[in-house]
Amino acid sequence: MEAPTFFIFLFIVCLSTAADTLSSGWSMKDGETLVSSGQSFVLGFFSPGNSQNRYVGIWYKITPEIVVWVANRDNPLTDSHGVLTFSRDGDLVLVNQSNGIIWSSNLSRVLKNPVAQLLDTGNLVLRENTGLNSDVYSWQSFDHPSDTLLPGMKLGWDLKIGLERRLTSWKSMDDPSPGDYTCRLNIHGLPQVELVSLGSSKKYRSGSWNGKQFSGASVGSNEVTTSVFVYGENEIFFAYEARKSEFIARVLTMNHSGLLQYYVASKRSNAWTIMYSSPNNPCDAYGTCGANGICRANRAPICDCLKGFVPKSPEEWDLLICSGGCMRRIPVDCSKEEGFLKLAKVKLPDLLEFWLNKNMSLKECASECLKNCSCTAYANSDVRGGGSGCLLWFGSLIDIREYEQDDYGQTLYIRLPKSELDFVHNSAKKKRMVITVLMSAIAALFLLAMVYCRRIWNCRIKRKGSKIKEEDIDLPLFDLATIVNATNGFSEDSLIGAGGFGPVYKGNLFTGQEVAVKRLSRNSGQGLEEFKNETILIAKLQHWNLVGLLGCCMEREERILVYEYMQNKSLDYFIFDRERCLMLDWEKRFDIIIGIAKGLLYLHHDSKLRVIHRDLKASNILLDGSLSPRISDFGLARIFASDEKEAKTKRIIGTYGYMSPEYAFDGKFSVKSDIFSFGVLLLEIVSGKRNRGFCHPNHHHNLLGHAWLLWSEDRAMELVDGCLDDSVEPQVQRCIHIGLLCVQKFPNDRPAMSSVVAMLGNESASLPRPKQPGFFMERSSMDLSTAPTHEELHSINAVTVTMLDGR
Ligand SMILES: *[C@@H]1O[C@H](CO)[C@@H](O)[C@H](O)[C@H]1NC(C)=O
Numbered sequence: 001m002e003a004p005t006f007f008i009f010l011f012i013v014c015l016s017t018a019a020d021t022l023s024s025g026w027s028m029k030d031g032e033t034l035v036s037s038g039q040s041f042v043l044g045f046f047s048p049g050n051s052q053n054r055y056v057g058i059w060y061k062i063t064p065e066i067v068v069w070v071a072n073r074d075n076p077l078t079d080s081h082g083v084l085t086f087s088r089d090g091d092l093v094l095v096n097q098s099n100g101i102i103w104s105s106n107l108s109r110v111l112k113n114p115v116a117q118l119l120d121t122g123n124l125v126l127r128e129n130t131g132l133n134s135d136v137y138s139w140q141s142f143d144h145p146s147d148t149l150l151p152g153m154k155l156g157w158d159l160k161i162g163l164e165r166r167l168t169s170w171k172s173m174d175d176p177s178p179g180d181y182t183c184r185l186n187i188h189g190l191p192q193v194e195l196v197s198l199g200s201s202k203k204y205r206s207g208s209w210n211g212k213q214f215s216g217a218s219v220g221s222n223e224v225t226t227s228v229f230v231y232g233e234n235e236i237f238f239a240y241e242a243r244k245s246e247f248i249a250r251v252l253t254m255n256h257s258g259l260l261q262y263y264v265a266s267k268r269s270n271a272w273t274i275m276y277s278s279p280n281n282p283c284d285a286y287g288t289c290g291a292n293g294i295c296r297a298n299r300a301p302i303c304d305c306l307k308g309f310v311p312k313s314p315e316e317w318d319l320l321i322c323s324g325g326c327m328r329r330i331p332v333d334c335s336k337e338e339g340f341l342k343l344a345k346v347k348l349p350d351l352l353e354f355w356l357n358k359n360m361s362l363k364e365c366a367s368e369c370l371k372n373c374s375c376t377a378y379a380n381s382d383v384r385g386g387g388s389g390c391l392l393w394f395g396s397l398i399d400i401r402e403y404e405q406d407d408y409g410q411t412l413y414i415r416l417p418k419s420e421l422d423f424v425h426n427s428a429k430k431k432r433m434v435i436t437v438l439m440s441a442i443a444a445l446f447l448l449a450m451v452y453c454r455r456i457w458n459c460r461i462k463r464k465g466s467k468i469k470e471e472d473i474d475l476p477l478f479d480l481a482t483i484v485n486a487t488n489g490f491s492e493d494s495l496i497g498a499g500g501f502g503p504v505y506k507g508n509l510f511t512g513q514e515v516a517v518k519r520l521s522r523n524s525g526q527g528l529e530e531f532k533n534e535t536i537l538i539a540k541l542q543h544w545n546l547v548g549l550l551g552c553c554m555e556r557e558e559r560i561l562v563y564e565y566m567q568n569k570s571l572d573y574f575i576f577d578r579e580r581c582l583m584l585d586w587e588k589r590f591d592i593i594i595g596i597a598k599g600l601l602y603l604h605h606d607s608k609l610r611v612i613h614r615d616l617k618a619s620n621i622l623l624d625g626s627l628s629p630r631i632s633d634f635g636l637a638r639i640f641a642s643d644e645k646e647a648k649t650k651r652i653i654g655t656y657g658y659m660s661p662e663y664a665f666d667g668k669f670s671v672k673s674d675i676f677s678f679g680v681l682l683l684e685i686v687s688g689k690r691n692r693g694f695c696h697p698n699h700h701h702n703l704l705g706h707a708w709l710l711w712s713e714d715r716a717m718e719l720v721d722g723c724l725d726d727s728v729e730p731q732v733q734r735c736i737h738i739g740l741l742c743v744q745k746f747p748n749d750r751p752a753m754s755s756v757v758a759m760l761g762n763e764s765a766s767l768p769r770p771k772q773p774g775f776f777m778e779r780s781s782m783d784l785s786t787a788p789t790h791e792e793l794h795s796i797n798a799v800t801v802t803m804l805d806g807r
């Protein structure tokens with residue numbers, strides 16, 4: 001009898017936890033989920049970000065952080081009494097406590113026996129239950145995208161039923177209701193993908209489809225995806241398929257600030273990694289160079305007027321952002337002779353006023369343009385098979401970009417008066433003369449400079465290409481000009497922090513995205529290659545509790561890292577301030593401790609690299625919008641000290657007060673030195689006091705000593721920050737205990753990060769007794785943990801010090 005009971009039990013468990021279908025008569029309450037048959041996707045109730053509202057959505061089972069589809073996005077439930085069920089007409093509906101309909105699938109016809117199924121593609125489908133797995137759906141979530149395109153989803157049009165599938169951004173991280181940005185396929189004339197902001201001003205466009213690709217974006221395959229564009233009679237759409245690789249989850253999503261981002265997650269990390277973000281180049285921004293301007297990403301300034309055109313207002317012709325545009329030097333006079341200037345490898349101008357004929361040849365197209373006095377340019381509409389079809393532009397030419405790469409862009413012919421064409425040719429000849437002379441002079445100077453450069457600065461020359469690649473990481477390479485622009489030329493006003501690795505600036509990219517720009521100090525002693533390699537390694541570290549690296553810049557002698565910007569500054573800003581400390585109650589502080597521990601665990605054990613942070617401190621714990629901790633500056637120690645294999649370094653990086661004894665005195669470091677710093681941090685979070693500079697009327701110990709004295713006298717709770725009146729005693733006691741274990745004098749006495757995480761998480765496990773901590777000695781006037789000789793050199797109290805050991 002034993003076995004059958006067991007099987008029945010198993011059967012019931014399977015039904016209640018892993019079902020992928022909802023049949024009529026059944027319903028799904030808040031807290032329950034549907035899981036697709038291959039365990040890829042989950043349909044359930046969720047609250048986004050800091051919001052308390054409830055929504056029904058779909059997410060990848062392994063990484064719930066990105067919700068790929070939301071049902072009731074503009075009609076949230078305010079409590080957790082929502083139920084997903086079927087209406088009498090067979091509609092899938094979300095109802096509230098009083099049976100009011102919050103969301104409905106809005107079917108046009110009645111289903112007698114409806115069934116809803118979450119497919120393993122992430123598609124929620126609704127159909128008549130015929131007992132067969134038919135793929136004729138009455139409704140499917142793939143037809144109503146939110147802000148995310150999953151593999152296999154279509155962006156574009158089903159012309160037969162007049163359905164447009166487009167992405168609409170969320171309002172904010174906390175609010176999935178339709179926000180400011182839309183990504184859609186515009187099929188007016190020739191199809192092109194457009195990113196449009198509210199009030200329908202374009203932000204970006206892919207360039208029109210030319211039979212092979214969008215003239216400003218490639219459609220094809222890389223190691224990770226294969227993208228397709230289908231231009232049929234009944235359907236026009238863009239889609240992508242996952243290629244077989246180590247990634248098990250991927251999304252193309254439009255974030256609330258209008259950036260199209262491609263995320264992947266691998267089996268290894270179960271966390272999302274940004275592979276690609278668009279627009280990511282100043283020339284991508286729609287019409288950056290104004291009417292009749294041309295954008296070249298590799299030039300400074302990036303904008304120029306088309307040949308035969310001059311700036312409308314020269315004084316307004318700003319170097320980088322110019323909106324004034326250009327006008328003809330010589331107005332068109334249709335009675336005079338005219339010709340065309342050929343412009344290769346460009347993103348064709350936007351189709352604002354245009355004329356299209358798919359059957360004409362290029363020659364016919366040219367004469368067609370000359371026939372109409374207001375025609376300004378022409379091009380083939382299809383580049384396949386040597387080119388065919390005719391596109392004519394009238395009026396101003398907007399959003400032209402020239403590419404360096406051969407596989408982008410196509411040829412455009414711009415109409416100019418003959419005199420202007422001659423002028424162009426003559427001046428080109430003259431220019432060539434001047435250029436030859438100049439070039440020789442420059443070459444000589446350059447050679448001189450190189451010699452000088454190599455000797456004195458050991459500087460390198462920038463390499464081509466806008467991305468650095470290694471295996472599966474595509475790290476965007478920012479232009480120095482972009483960074484300079486974003487930070488107002490590294491202005492004082494944008495400075496938000498400074499550490500031993502260099503100053504940090506807040507930057508605003510032209511896309512509106514806020515970033516933190518870290519300008520590494522020059523003396524890293526590293527060459528370009530090493531820097532590049534290390535940066536790629538750092539970029540591979542992806543964890544919820546680590547600050548994300550968005551890209552880097554290595555032009556001239558600059559070594560710059562671009563990170564996500566964290567709104568809420570750093571932990572020290574809160575815990576050491578007598579007013580702001582009130583904003584972090586114990587519950588929040590405990591969350592922060594857990595978060596830091598998880599981040600460190602990842603660095604020490606879970607990431608492929610095994611990174612020792614070496615400068616863990618309160619000011620390196622940044623807080624995001626929801627006050628979740630993000631460890632920053634991780635991996636930088638690698639850049640600054642490459643002799644790590646000896647586990648003993650000549651260059652000591654760290655901050656007094658957080659350094660372990662063996663590291664401060666002998667330069668020996670290991671993961672256990674990070675544990676020491678973590679222990680200090682833990683005690684600081686509990687006490688609201690800095691270890692360094694700590695003073696007490698009754699003794700001369702530092703914070704660690706103070707904590708130890710209190711703990712051994714059973715008065716540990718006296719250590720707790722006065723700001724915390726809601727602390728949970730056993731949990732706080734435990735944290736102090738763990739903190740003391742972490743700051744033990746000998747590395748072997750300190751627990752590993754995995755034990756720390758386990759100890760924090762399990763309230764009942766017994767903990768070993770701590771011995772007296774490292775640096776337990778009464779200070780007189782000199783504190784060994786603050787080494788005053790160097791302190792004076794590095795004035796601000798929490799600054800990272802980098803010193804070369806003179807021994
Ligand atoms: C339920 O929804 C209906 C219709 O949207 C609304 O009128 C009603 O106030 C809601 N009831 C509750 C308890 O939220």
Ligand SMILES: *[C@@H]1O[C@H](CO)[C@@H](O)[C@H](O)[C@H]1NC(C)=O
Binds near residue numbers: 103104105106
């Ligand atoms: C369903 O249809 C109604 C009326 O046609 C409309 O107001 C509502 O927005 C639709 N809901 C959805 C989810 O499409």
